[in-house]
Amino acid sequence: MIIKILGGGCPNCKKLHENTEEALKELHMEATIEEVKDIDQIIDYGVMKTPALVVDEKVKSSGRVLSTAEIKQLLVS
Numbered sequence: 001m002i003i004k005i006l007g008g009g010c011p012n013c014k015k016l017h018e019n020t021e022e023a024l025k026e027l028h029m030e031a032t033i034e035e036v037k038d039i040d041q042i043i044d045y046g047v048m049k050t051p052a053l054v055v056d057e058k059v060k061s062s063g064r065v066l067s068t069a070e071i072k073q074l075l076v077s
Contacts, residue, residue, distance in 0.1 A: 004036050015051075016053060026072060053066060
């Protein structure tokens with residue numbers, strides 16, 4: 001599984017990254033987490049508000065910081 005955090009490295013982007021790591025840990029799952037900071041790449045995903053969460057090339061959320069529980073729910077569904 002490849003998870004991408006789209007955003008310029010703002011505090012919200014960092015919090016989404018932390019929550020994603022925690023969700024993976026709680027679910028005992030492994031994944032590669034990549035940060036995408038290039039605005040052109042972010043726009044290619046159709047994302048206009050960051051932070052955004054992309055799981056296996058599918059945008060799951062944008063414009064808000066998901067909680068650990070919300071991320072867990074996305075990962076198991």
